[in-house]
Amino acid sequence: DQQVKQNSPSLSVQEGRISILNCDYTNSMFDYFLWYKKYPAEGPTFLISISSIKDKNEDGRFTVFLNKSAKHLSLHIVPSQPGDSAVYFCAARPNTGNQFYFGTGTSLTVIP
Amino acid sequence: GAGVSQSPSNKVTEKGKDVELRCDPISGHTALYWYRQSLGQGLEFLIYFQGNSAPDKSGLPSDRFSAERTGGSVSTLTIQRTQQEDSAVYLCASSLGGQGIHGNTIYFGEGSWLTVV
Numbered sequence: 147d148q149q150v151k152q153n154s155p156s157l158s159v160q161e162g163r164i165s166i167l168n169c170d171y172t173n174s175m176f177d178y179f180l181w182y183k184k185y186p187a188e189g190p191t192f193l194i195s196i197s198s199i200k201d202k203n204e205d206g207r208f209t210v211f212l213n214k215s216a217k218h219l220s221l222h223i224v225p226s227q228p229g230d231s232a233v234y235f236c237a238a239r240p241n242t243g244n245q246f247y248f249g250t251g252t253s254l255t256v257i258p
Numbered sequence: 259g260a261g262v263s264q265s266p267s268n269k270v271t272e273k274g275k276d277v278e279l280r281c282d283p284i285s286g287h288t289a290l291y292w293y294r295q296s297l298g299q300g301l302e303f304l305i306y307f308q309g310n311s312a313p314d315k316s317g318l319p320s321d322r323f324s325a326e327r328t329g330g331s332v333s334t335l336t337i338q339r340t341q342q343e344d345s346a347v348y349l350c351a352s353s354l355g356g357q358g359i360h361g362n363t364i365y366f367g368e369g370s371w372l373t374v375v
Contacts, residue, residue, distance in 0.1 A: 152300075178362045189262075189303070189349055189366035235301060239362060244289045245314055245354050246364055250300030 149173045150238050152249035159255050165223040167252050169236035172217065176238040176247075181210060181221045184251070185235045193234075194221070226256045260284075262367035264350050267294060270373045271340055279335045279370045283352030290326060290333050291353075296346040304348075307333060308355055340374045347371050 151170045159165045167181075172190035177198040195221070196203040196210045203210050209222045223230055233251045263282040271277050283290050296314040303317040322341075325331070327333040335357045337344055347369040353362070 152281055154343045180363065182366075187371075189351075192365065195363060222326075243313070244308060244319055244353065245303075246291065246351075248293070248301040248303070 148250070149176075150236060150247045150249040151228070152234075152236060154190070154252050155250070156255070157230065158255045158257060159226045161226045161228055165221075165226045165254055165256065167221040167223075167234050167236075167254065169239050169249055170221045170223075171219075171247075173238070173240060173247075174217070175240040177241040178239045180213060180237045180239075180246075181208075181217050182235045182237060182248075183230075184235065186216050189247060190235055211243040223254075226254075228256045228258050230254060232257050262350055262352050262365055264296060264348075264370050266365035266370055266374075267368065268371045270375060273342060273374055274339055274357075276338045277372060279337075279348050279350075279372070280350070281333045281334070281335070281350030281352075283331065283334065284365060285334075287352035288330060289353045289355035289364070290327055291351040292333070292335050293349045293351065294346040295349065295369075299346075301316075301349070304335070337370055337372075340373055342374045345372055345374045 160186050180195040181193040183193045184190040211221045233253045235251045236249045237246045270321045290307040305315045306326045322338045325335045349369045351364040351366040353364040373375045
């Protein structure tokens with residue numbers, strides 16, 4: 147039962163353009179959402195997060211948008227850089243407990 | 259320590275042997291998680307500890323898998339009678355735990371790469 151879904155396994159974007167990675171969830175009890183970035187042969191690293199009381203959080207080139215009614219969040223990277231090429235995982239945590247649910251990841255390739 | 263530390267970083271074992279993977283979480287983190295990623299797959303949840311107890315071990319794939327945590331710190335994931343399908347990277351993560359914004363981010367180690375031949 148995949149409670150967090152990333153329906154696009156891969157995405158290719160030209161350098162300088164915007165990358166938009168999408169994530170959907172099913173559990174209305176989720177109240178905190180995170181994005182992680184993973185390079186090959188490394189562990190995932192935390193990128194950006196958003197609480198359910200917000201609909202947008204921005205950190206430099208990275209912005210996460212949350213649409214609670216649609217149970218959808220997205221990560222925008224602008225401008226995209228070749229070093230952004232990695233697998234991106236979204237994750238969600240319910241308002242009770244400390245369990246984190248991860249999506250299956252989207253592999254982003256930024257073409258120079 | 260400064261980050262989550264896992265050992266061994268790489269392990270090649272023969273089918274049927276037992277393996278132990280160790281995780282040393284960030285100092286002060288009460289919550290500890292084990293995930294695995296098989297080739298071409300996403301992050302698969304295995305087990306979660308809060309302190310020394312495991313409120314959620316629903317992700318352990320079979321009874322060959324077990325994990326323990328002692329002293330609220332180091333955790334060991336044990337795989338008995340390894341099979342080729344156990345080959346994956348096993349990722350450990352930790353968080354401050356508890357409710358509230360500061361407990362909400364988990365930090366991963368570099369992973370233990372297991373190959374069963």
